[in-house]
Amino acid sequence: KACKRCKYFVGASAGAYVFFILACTDDDNYAIEGFLAGFAVPRVARTIRPAGTGFCFNPELNTFLPLNDDYDVTLDGRKAEVRACRESRIPFNRYWPGRQRPLDQTERASYLAFEAEGAVACTVKPKWKCPKVVVRPLSAGVKPALADDGTISFTLPNPGYYVLETDGPHKALHIFMESPRSFQERGGATLSYGPGMHIAGWVRLKSHDRVYIDRDAIVFGCFTGENVEDVKIFGHGVIDGRVCERVFEGGYTPLQQSCLRFHGSKGIEIDGPILMDAPCWVLACFDCEDVDIRHVKIVGQWRYNTDGIDICNSRRVAVRDCFVRSFDDTVVIKGVPPYRDRAVEDVTVERCVMWCGWGKTIEPGIETWAPYFRNVRFLDCDLIRNAGSAINVSAGGSAVMEDFLFENIRVEMQTDNLPQVTQASDKQRYEPGGTPFPLFVKVDNRNYVKIEGEPLGHVRNCTFRNIAVFAEPGVPPPRIHVISRTPQGGVQRSFENIVLENFRINGQMADWAAFSFSTNTTIMLK
Numbered sequence: 001k002a003c004k005r006c007k008y009f010v011g012a013s014a015g016a017y018v019f020f021i022l023a024c025t026d027d028d029n030y031a032i033e034g035f036l037a038g039f040a041v042p043r044v045a046r047t048i049r050p051a052g053t054g055f056c057f058n059p060e061l062n063t064f065l066p067l068n069d070d071y072d073v074t075l076d077g078r079k080a081e082v083r084a085c086r087e088s089r090i091p092f093n094r095y096w097p098g099r100q101r102p103l104d105q106t107e108r109a110s111y112l113a114f115e116a117e118g119a120v121a122c123t124v125k126p127k128w129k130c131p132k133v134v135v136r137p138l139s140a141g142v143k144p145a146l147a148d149d150g151t152i153s154f155t156l157p158n159p160g161y162y163v164l165e166t167d168g169p170h171k172a173l174h175i176f177m178e179s180p181r182s183f184q185e186r187g188g189a190t191l192s193y194g195p196g197m198h199i200a201g202w203v204r205l206k207s208h209d210r211v212y213i214d215r216d217a218i219v220f221g222c223f224t225g226e227n228v229e230d231v232k233i234f235g236h237g238v239i240d241g242r243v244c245e246r247v248f249e250g251g252y253t254p255l256q257q258s259c260l261r262f263h264g265s266k267g268i269e270i271d272g273p274i275l276m277d278a279p280c281w282v283l284a285c286f287d288c289e290d291v292d293i294r295h296v297k298i299v300g301q302w303r304y305n306t307d308g309i310d311i312c313n314s315r316r317v318a319v320r321d322c323f324v325r326s327f328d329d330t331v332v333i334k335g336v337p338p339y340r341d342r343a344v345e346d347v348t349v350e351r352c353v354m355w356c357g358w359g360k361t362i363e364p365g366i367e368t369w370a371p372y373f374r375n376v377r378f379l380d381c382d383l384i385r386n387a388g389s390a391i392n393v394s395a396g397g398s399a400v401m402e403d404f405l406f407e408n409i410r411v412e413m414q415t416d417n418l419p420q421v422t423q424a425s426d427k428q429r430y431e432p433g434g435t436p437f438p439l440f441v442k443v444d445n446r447n448y449v450k451i452e453g454e455p456l457g458h459v460r461n462c463t464f465r466n467i468a469v470f471a472e473p474g475v476p477p478p479r480i481h482v483i484s485r486t487p488q489g490g491v492q493r494s495f496e497n498i499v500l501e502n503f504r505i506n507g508q509m510a511d512w513a514a515f516s517f518s519t520n521t522t523i524m525l526k
Contacts, residue, residue, distance in 0.1 A: 067084065068082050070082070071110055071125065074122070076120055083113070084110060086108060087106065087299075090105055091387050093328060094424070097304075097426070100245075107170060110173045110174065114176075114177060116180070119158065122153070122156060122175075123151055126152070130152070133146050133164065136165065136353075137163075140162060159178055161175070162177070163175065168414070168416040174299050178295065183234050186232055190208070193237060195214050198217065198221075199221065200220060205223055208231070209228070213233070213273050217235070217237035220243045222278075224254060225262045225268070227263070231269070234273075237274070238273065239276070240300075241278040242276075245257075246279035251307075252337070253338075259275040260284075261281075261284045263287060271296075272294075276299060278306050280304075281310050282298050283296065286312045291311075291314065291317040291318070293317075293322065295321050298324045301325065301326050307326055307329045308326035308354070309324060309331045311344075312334040318347075323352070324355070325354075330355070330359075330360070333363070337369050340369035343370050343373075344370050345375055346375050347377070350379040351380050353381070354384065356383070357387060361386045363389075364376055364393050365392065365395060365448075368395050368457050371399070372399055374403050377406075378409060385417075388439065390440055392439070394448070395458060396449075396457060400457070400460065402459070402461045405465070406464045407466055408466045409466075411470070413440075413470070415472050415475060419434045437476055439480075440478035445483075465499070467502070476516070477515055479517075479518070480517050480519070481518045483520055494520075495521045
């Protein structure tokens with residue numbers, strides 16, 4: 001049927017048993033806020049076709065794209081399509097209350113995805129006046145020029161992930177520039193989503209599946225692999241999780257849906273997709289081995305507890321060349337109770353751009369139930385906006401965390417940050433209080449959940465090397481917090497071999513007196 005107000009027309013292939021509710025929203029004329037339950041999903045795509053306005057439908061490509069007219073954009077002189085996404089407006093999160101977050105805590109933002117080789121000249125004309133514009137990450141060296149008529153001009157030097165800010169953190173334009181690829185090296189697909197819009201629902205993956213998502217495809221659904229191996233998901237299209245609902249408080253069960261989720265699996269490759277509007281954690285791996293995640297773009301996350309990437313009790317995992325904007329912790333390495341007999345080892349996160357809307361940006365922890373955490377590396381990453389803390393090692397369980405390296409990390413700090421607040425009740429409203437400036441580096445072993453008879457977690461052999469802060473005028477000295485807590489009735493046990501080496505502020509080698517320290521354990525400063 002066609003919605004009388006939004007003019008959506010819904011079609012489903014024969015043999016699918018689907019209960020699908022469309023709920024229109026005043027502020028979001030493209031949104032499909034869905035609830036999908038009690039259904040069997042065949043291994044074919046179901047499609048939605050537009051029956052009214054508010055969409056771009058290209059009959060030549062069979063595409064159906066939600067557009068955002070907040071920005072007029074040209075790329076090398078050619079008009080580009082800007083798509084809409086929903087982001088958090090305020091850092092106001094809470095434990096799962098049994099329903100999703102109200103839309104008045106969110107706002108509309110935009111993203112632009114395209115393929116190109118070499119430099120691309122961009123012009124952007126927002127609908128509003130912009131007293132200040134900036135392109136992040138700052139390390140990319142993109143300098144926008146603002147003309148008198150409000151047109152913004154800049155050149156993107158090469159493929160990568162950028163954010164144009166025209167109103168501080170609000171109404172951002174996310175720019176995903178990829179090298180052209182055919183993905184032919186990935187071989188044939190067992191599930192192929194071509195140009196257009198597809199309702200996939202909850203897809204349960206099988207071993208040796210190959211899932212292709214065309215760059216002009218939007219797939220509404222969530223993908224789960226449990227005890228599978230040799231699975232590849234590839235393509236520059238969109239996986240949009242809004243049709244999948246959260247029904248569990250915790251995020252550990254395989255029944256909880258994410259855009260992409262794997263349990264007890266190995267040989268997993270994820271290459272290229274955009275992940276939007278997840279019901280809970282966006283991309284999660286539990287007790288997995290040999291996982292390769294690259295060129296994933298996470299955007300449009302506003303629901304409660306939408307961590308970006310969660311690597312839980314897994315081994316030999318690489319996350320490379322990704323963009324992650326989350327509304328909770330951004331890239332997290334965890335050890336969770338259901339898998340506490342499985343170690344965390346050999347995890348590398350490299351060349352990623354991160355934006356944390358609430359919580360921690362880089363966080364090994366806070367759940368650390370595992371035999372051990374060992375050989376975890378974060379390398380060459382840009383943390384363009386941060387909330388509670390930028391780099392956070394939290395031994396919140398009983399595991400020993402050892403052999404950690406954080407190297408060539410660039411942290412940006414702004415004066416327009418809002419302080420994060422944990423919502424305690426439905427009646428509570430967001431009222432900024434406390435410091436709006438996140439912790440810079442934090443190492444701690446506060447109990448996340450106290451379990452009788454278990455020791456506190458421990459950290460040793462943890463090095464922070466070549467860490468740079470880009471701080472706007474007015475940002476106070478970056479705070480470094482290293483606290484080893486004493487168990488009740490126990491003896492103080494200091495962390496071992498915590499090394500801070502070559503820290504810089506705004507490009508200059510920093511004197512350690514330029515930082516604010518709180519610590520009760522020995523730190524080696526170089």
